Amino acid sequence: MKTIVNPPRSSWSKLTKRPVSSLDAIEDQLKTVFEDVQSRGDSAVLDYTNQFDGVHLKSIQVSKHEIEVAKTRISDSLKSAINHARINIERFHKTQQRESEVIETTPGVFCWQESRPIDRVGLYIPGGTAPLFSTVLMLAIPAKIAGCSEIVICTPPKKDGSVAEEILYTADLCGVTKIFKVGGMQAIAAMTFGTPTIPKVYKIFGPGNQYVTAAKQYALKYGVAIDMPAGPSELLVVADAVSNAQYIASDLLSQAEHGSDSQVVLVSLSLDKLVEVEAEVYRQLKELPRKHLASMAISNSKLICFDNKQNALDFINAYAPEHFIICNSDEEFFVNGILNAGSVFVGPYTPESAGDYASGTNHTLPTNGYAKNYSGVSLDSFTRLVSFQKLSADGLRNLGETIEVMAEAEGLFAHKNAVSLRLKDLEK
Amino acid sequence: MKTIVNPPRSSWSKLTKRPVSSLDAIEDQLKTVFEDVQSRGDSAVLDYTNQFDGVHLKSIQVSKHEIEVAKTRISDSLKSAINHARINIERFHKTQQRESEVIETTPGVFCWQESRPIDRVGLYIPGGTAPLFSTVLMLAIPAKIAGCSEIVICTPPKKDGSVAEEILYTADLCGVTKIFKVGGMQAIAAMTFGTPTIPKVYKIFGPGNQYVTAAKQYALKYGVAIDMPAGPSELLVVADAVSNAQYIASDLLSQAEHGSDSQVVLVSLSLDKLVEVEAEVYRQLKELPRKHLASMAISNSKLICFDNKQNALDFINAYAPEHFIICNSDEEFFVNGILNAGSVFVGPYTPESAGDYASGTNHTLPTNGYAKNYSGVSLDSFTRLVSFQKLSADGLRNLGETIEVMAEAEGLFAHKNAVSLRLKDLEK
Numbered sequence: 073m074k075t076i077v078n079p080p081r082s083s084w085s086k087l088t089k090r091p092v093s094s095l096d097a098i099e100d101q102l103k104t105v106f107e108d109v110q111s112r113g114d115s116a117v118l119d120y121t122n123q124f125d126g127v128h129l130k131s132i133q134v135s136k137h138e139i140e141v142a143k144t145r146i147s148d149s150l151k152s153a154i155n156h157a158r159i160n161i162e163r164f165h166k167t168q169q170r171e172s173e174v175i176e177t178t179p180g181v182f183c184w185q186e187s188r189p190i191d192r193v194g195l196y197i198p199g200g201t202a203p204l205f206s207t208v209l210m211l212a213i214p215a216k217i218a219g220c221s222e223i224v225i226c227t228p229p230k231k232d233g234s235v236a237e238e239i240l241y242t243a244d245l246c247g248v249t250k251i252f253k254v255g256g257m258q259a260i261a262a263m264t265f266g267t268p269t270i271p272k273v274y275k276i277f278g279p280g281n282q283y284v285t286a287a288k289q290y291a292l293k294y295g296v297a298i299d300m301p302a303g304p305s306e307l308l309v310v311a312d313a314v315s316n317a318q319y320i321a322s323d324l325l326s327q328a329e330h331g332s333d334s335q336v337v338l339v340s341l342s343l344d345k346l347v348e349v350e351a352e353v354y355r356q357l358k359e360l361p362r363k364h365l366a367s368m369a370i371s372n373s374k375l376i377c378f379d380n381k382q383n384a385l386d387f388i389n390a391y392a393p394e395h396f397i398i399c400n401s402d403e404e405f406f407v408n409g410i411l412n413a414g415s416v417f418v419g420p421y422t423p424e425s426a427g428d429y430a431s432g433t434n435h436t437l438p439t440n441g442y443a444k445n446y447s448g449v450s451l452d453s454f455t456r457l458v459s460f461q462k463l464s465a466d467g468l469r470n471l472g473e474t475i476e477v478m479a480e481a482e483g484l485f486a487h488k489n490a491v492s493l494r495l496k497d498l499e500k
Numbered sequence: 501m502k503t504i505v506n507p508p509r510s511s512w513s514k515l516t517k518r519p520v521s522s523l524d525a526i527e528d529q530l531k532t533v534f535e536d537v538q539s540r541g542d543s544a545v546l547d548y549t550n551q552f553d554g555v556h557l558k559s560i561q562v563s564k565h566e567i568e569v570a571k572t573r574i575s576d577s578l579k580s581a582i583n584h585a586r587i588n589i590e591r592f593h594k595t596q597q598r599e600s601e602v603i604e605t606t607p608g609v610f611c612w613q614e615s616r617p618i619d620r621v622g623l624y625i626p627g628g629t630a631p632l633f634s635t636v637l638m639l640a641i642p643a644k645i646a647g648c649s650e651i652v653i654c655t656p657p658k659k660d661g662s663v664a665e666e667i668l669y670t671a672d673l674c675g676v677t678k679i680f681k682v683g684g685m686q687a688i689a690a691m692t693f694g695t696p697t698i699p700k701v702y703k704i705f706g707p708g709n710q711y712v713t714a715a716k717q718y719a720l721k722y723g724v725a726i727d728m729p730a731g732p733s734e735l736l737v738v739a740d741a742v743s744n745a746q747y748i749a750s751d752l753l754s755q756a757e758h759g760s761d762s763q764v765v766l767v768s769l770s771l772d773k774l775v776e777v778e779a780e781v782y783r784q785l786k787e788l789p790r791k792h793l794a795s796m797a798i799s800n801s802k803l804i805c806f807d808n809k810q811n812a813l814d815f816i817n818a819y820a821p822e823h824f825i826i827c828n829s830d831e832e833f834f835v836n837g838i839l840n841a842g843s844v845f846v847g848p849y850t851p852e853s854a855g856d857y858a859s860g861t862n863h864t865l866p867t868n869g870y871a872k873n874y875s876g877v878s879l880d881s882f883t884r885l886v887s888f889q890k891l892s893a894d895g896l897r898n899l900g901e902t903i904e905v906m907a908e909a910e911g912l913f914a915h916k917n918a919v920s921l922r923l924k925d926l927e928k
Contacts, residue, residue, distance in 0.1 A: 153905035160605035160899075167603050168613070175595050177588035177860035185596070188839050190873055202911035238909060274873040292720070292729070297873035301720070322918040329914040361913050407888065411616050418890040423918035426891055429906045430899055432605035433887040445618055445702040445725035447884040456875040459861040460835065462846040463854055471588075471858055477581035478857045481666060483630035485789050486757040490750040490851035 073350055073370060077343065077377045079387075087374070088391040090303055090335060090440045098283065102290045105257045106264070113267035120258035127229045127253075132269050134235055134251040142240035154242055157209055157430035164432030165214045168451035180467025187455045189219035190297075192271060194263035195248070196278035196288075199228035199255055203236030204279075206428065210435050210449065211277050212246035218454035222271055223248050226263060228255020256280075260287035264296045275299070277436065277449065299449055303440030306335035307424060308393035310384060311349065313342035314401045316420055321352035323397055323423055324373065325366055332368035335439075337391065338375045339384050341400075346375050385409045392443040395424050412443045465498055501778055501798060505771065505805045507815075515802070516819040518731055518763060518868045526711065530718045533685045534692070541695035548686035555657045555681075560697050562663055562679040570668035582670055585637055585858035592860030593642045596879035608895025615883045617647035618725075620699060622691035623676070624706035624716075627656035627683055631664030632707075634856065638863050638877065639705050640674035646882035650699055651676050654691060656683020688715035692724045703727070705864065705877065727877055731868030734763035735852060736821035738812060738834055739777065741770035743827045744848055749780035751825055751851055752801065753794055760796035763867075765819065766803045767812050769828075774803050813837045820871040823852050840871045893926055 079087055108116040114132060122128050146154075174184040195211040198204055208225070215223045225248050227235055235253055243251055252270055254262060266272025275297040276288055288298045307327035309320050320338065327336050340346040353370060357363055378384040385406060388396065392412035400406060403418050410416055414437030415427050427433045436449035447453075463471065472495045479487035507515055536544040542560060550556050574582075602612040623639040626632055636653070643651045653676050655663055663681055671679055680698055682690060694700025703725040704716055716726045735755035737748050752764050768774040781798060785791055806812040813834060816824065820840035828834060831846050838844055842865030843855050855861045864877035875881075891899065900923045907915035 149905055150909050153902040153909075156606070156899075156902040157906060160609070160611075163605045164603050164611045167601060170598075173595060175592055175860065177591045178584070181588070181854070181859050183588075183592050183860045185878070191839060204910060206906060206910060289720070292717070295729075295869065297870075301723075318921060319918070322914065322921055326912070326914040326918045329912060356914075356917070360917070362911075366914060410886065411619060413886055416886060416888045418888060419892075421891045421893050421896040421922060422889055423903075423922065425903050425907055425912075425915040425918050426609070426896070426899060427887075427889055428903075428915060430902045431609050431889045431891065432603065432611045433889050441723065442725075443884070443886075445723075445884070448887060450613070450885055450887075452880065452885070456871070456873070457878055457880070458838065458841055458844060458871075459855075459876060459878075460844045460846060461850055461855055461859045461861050463849045463859065464847075465849050468849040468854070471584075471854060474581040474584040474858045475851075475853050475856075477577055478585060478634060479853055481578050481581075482632060482634060483790075484754070484757060484853075486750065486754040486784075486794060487851075487853040487856060489784070489788070490747070490754045490853050493746060493750055494849060494851065 073353070073373050073375050075346065075375045075377070078379060079376060084387060084390050088441065091333060098286055102257060102287060106261045106290065109258055109261035109267065110265045114269050117254055117258050117262050117267060117270070120256070121229070121254060124256050125228055127231060127233050129229060129233055129253055132252050132254055134240060134253060139240050139244050142237035143244070145237045146241045150238070154205070154209070154245065158213065158245065160430055160432035161209055161213045162217065165217050165451045169217070178467065178470050180464040181461070181471050183459065183461045185457045185459050188458050189221070190275050190454055190456060191220065192222035192273040193220045193454060194224045194226060194273035194276045196259060196276060196280050196284060197225055197227040197239055198280050199230065203238045205236070205238040205242040206435065207278060208239055208242040208246060212243060212248050214434070214449065214451045215454045216247045218451055220454055222273065224263065224271055224273060225251045226254045226259035227251070229253035257283050257287040260284060260291050264291040264294050277453070279436070299436060299453055300438050300446045301440070301442055304333040304335060305330045306394040306439050307397065308337040308339060308388060308391060308395070309397040310388060310400050310406055311338060311340045311342070311345050312400050313345055315345055315399045317345060317348040317352045319420055319423070320349050320399055321356050324353055325356055325360065326423065326425055327395070328366040328369035328373070329360065329362040331365055334369040336369055336373035337393065339388060340375065340377050341379070341381060341384060343377045346377050350375060381405060392441045394437045394439045394443060397422070397424060414438050414443045414448045468494055469498060501781070501801050501803050503774065503803045503805070506807060507804060512815060512818050516869065519761060526714055530685060530715055534689045534718065537686055537689035537695065538693045542697050545682055545686050545690050545695060545698070548684065549657070549682060552684050553656055555659060555661050557657065557661055557681055560680050560682055562668060562681060567668050567672050570665035571672070573665045574669045578666070582633070582637070582673065586641065586673065588858055588860035589637055589641045590645065593645050593879045597645070606895065606898050608892040609889070609899050611887065611889045613885045613887050616886050617649070618703050618882055618884060619648060620650035620701040621648045621882060622652045622654060622701035622704045624687060624704060624708050624712060625653055625655040625667055626708050627658065631666045633664070633666040633670040634863065635706060636667055636670040636674060640671060640676050642862070642877065642879045643882045644675045646879055648882055650701065652691065652699055652701060653679045654682045654687035655679070657681035685711050685715040688712060688719050692719040692722050705881070707864070727864060727881055728866050728874045729868070729870055732761040732763060733758045734822040734867050735825065736765040736767060736816060736819060736823070737825040738816060738828050739766060739768045739770070739773050740828050741773055742829045743773055745773060745776040745780045747848055748777050748827055749784050752781055753784055753788065754851065754853055755823070756794040756797035756801070757788065757790045759793055762797040764797055764801035765821065767816060768803065768805050769807070769809060769812060771805045774805050778803060809833060820869045822865045822867045822871060825850070825852060842866050842871045842876045896922055897926060
């Protein structure tokens with residue numbers, strides 16, 4: 073771990089930099105896969121699944137039978153945990169629904185917004201060593217609350233052509249309409265264009281490896297929307313002399329076990345505490361099953377000491393962490409002052425894993441400094457706001473001249489005329 | 501104008517297609533300009549302004565003096581119109597502010613969202629024949645309400661090196677912090693990277709020609725966010741036998757005068773009305789100053805007759821118009837049924853120009869079918885939602901096991917450990 077004490081502001085831009093990953097290297101490959109999936113549809117999808125995943129599938133779509141079998145294989149304790157998380161996530165995301173309020177801006181001029189679901193959405197759920205069924209909860213639940221009519225999952229098949237039972241169980245529980253055994257670039261291309269089997273969607277959500285991330289970015293060219301650009305996961309903890317070093321070390325390690333490129337940062341207002349946390353990290357690390365992955369991320373991590381609270385806050389806002397844990401004697405200062413972060417965890421009993429799984433907040437969050445310009449996924453991500461307006465005859469009388477004067481000043485006479493001929497009628 | 505009667509659903513995908521424009525043709529040029537502005541900063545910006553706009557500037561930034569002079573040159577009637585529009589836009593966008601509500605999802609588990617401004621935003625205001633000061637209102641007002649601390653405008657200079665006084669006046673009125681005489685790709689590149697003079701921003705807003713649109717899309721590569729992808733402006737009107745053909749024709753023409761690539765569509769439930777509107781369009785067209793531009797758009801426009809209301813609605817949702825006027829005897833049916841549209845104008849006294857200028861709704865809206873997956877600009881566009889959570893000791897006791905079971909099922913033992921060691925402490 074690298075320790076830095078009171079870094080000057082001139083060094084912050086370098087200190088807050090994440091590893092750069094660029095589309096350019098795989099752009100040619102993306103082009104090939106996208107064009108191929110666009111022209112050959114399901115056959116191309118099957119070929120790439122064979123080529124990239126080494127799986128020869130007969131059918132892309134998960135069958136009803138596979139889902140029914142999955143339901144019988146999940147333990148009662150896991151079912152009950154998933155259900156507890158589902159209830160909390162539903163509860164929190166339901167409060168994000170917005171009432172439509174009609175505003176009379178000028179007498180007779182009524183304006184309002186109404187929320188509409190994005191009709192068809194695609195959720196990408198990574199495969200790999202661990203079945204990320206928690207991501208199914210985080211994406212499918214708000215999609216369902218929003219009222220999206222088609223909720224599709226694409227997830228890479230395991231070597232035996234199956235999908236993790238936890239994913240199937242959770243997807244079914246949350247009302248996902250179709251599940252496909254397709255991963256990687258070909259999954260993103262399939263949801264972008266649609267194939268005879270996989271529906272075209274309007275927005276694609278979810279995490280993935282660098283190919284998936286690049287493919288989502290590439291898909292923007294073809295008119296589909298995405299949740300947000302993505303990079304490796306991140307955690308920043310702010311501590312001081314009274315913080316519990318054990319707790320903080322466990323949080324830093326839970327971030328580190330995501331992979332060698334995970335970003336782990338401790339900002340401490342006490343150098344003693346910083347040293348104590350570092351020792352505790354190495355002590356806990358030894359006992360972790362994924363210690364190989366975690367130790368690579370830990371060796372790249374930063375421990376930064378500030379002797380001034382405001383400087384610490386300014387640095388954190390410049391870094392814009394995905395996850396931000398306030399484990400510190402002045403919670404209020406950091407809660408009120410944090411401007412750029414994806415999700416904030418307050419107090420000693422709020423580990424990041426609470427929000428990763430079950431507290432109710434979403435875990436799909438902006439990384440890579442994108443917390444400066446993007447929100448994490450919420451109910452809003454699955455809806456659009458449509459604006460409406462209605463003018464009464466009086467409303468047009470009251471607003472008409474304003475519109476005419478402005479349209480004329482912009483040289484748009486047909487815009488003016490649309491008002492003038494109505495006003496003329498009203499004078500009759 | 502092209503008349504189509506009861507088009508079968510199989511033809512809709514072709515009928516709803518907009519002209520395709522691709523980045524690819526100018527990608528090399530974008531790369532050159534972006535790299536050059538990134539490395540040479542202001543000098544590159546000045547060189548491109550000379551090369552593309554034919555203007556040799558000494559200073560990029562509009563001076564206080566220029567703004568003061570502009571204020572004295574605007575007529576009182578225009579000032580009063582702009583002020584009326586400002587009040588309405590402020591009123592409508594202020595109601596979009598959200599209160600933070602703390603939810604207790606499980607006893608002792610508290611979750612909430614707080615809105616935070618995007619700290620630095622860039623507004624692109626097109627130049628050209630007409631000074632689009634209304635776009636300044638539509639972007640700067642919500643930016644100010646959101647609390648963005650840096651609100652920058654880039655707008656191309658006129659041949660004499662000046663900026664339209666209407667733009668300067670409106671920008672100053674709305675609290676814009678800096679105005680730069682820079683347009684085109686070089687403006688977008690400058691706001692993406694920052695130069696010694698022009699600040700780097702986190703999100704870029706505003707309309708522009710195909711170069712600006714392509715540059716905004718290209719800027720995404722470098723970590724900046726944009727309001728939405730863009731295409732030519734669009735209007736769809738739904739009419740029936742009782743509609744006022746004169747009004748509808750004036751609305752279609754106000755869309756058409758934007759330019760030859762404007763998309764103008766009439767959906768009518770009455771063939772007689774369709775024919776009447778067509779005749780009225782040609783009658784009004786003759787009297788317009790911009791009739792040359794408008795007549796090109798009109799010649800590409802579509803008049804579509806449906807004898808079934810539901811089919812008409814389904815078609816409109818498949819088209820997903822930027823502007824949608826309901827000038828029709830069954831307003832409720834179309835208001836409730838519209839799923840995909842940017843902004844909706846209801847009733848005979850609600851011309852599109854009301855929303856373009858002064859009713860209070862935003863006029864920066866998704867075109868090109870993007871109303872299926874993007875909202876128009878609103879206060880939300882200038883903010884981010886940050887999620888917060890705080891667990892009490894009891895909260896962790898109540899939620900801990902759920903987190904442990906889920907983390908273990910995903911194979912993430914450090915995530916589990918962050919909870920377990922806290923729970924162990926609480927048992928002491």
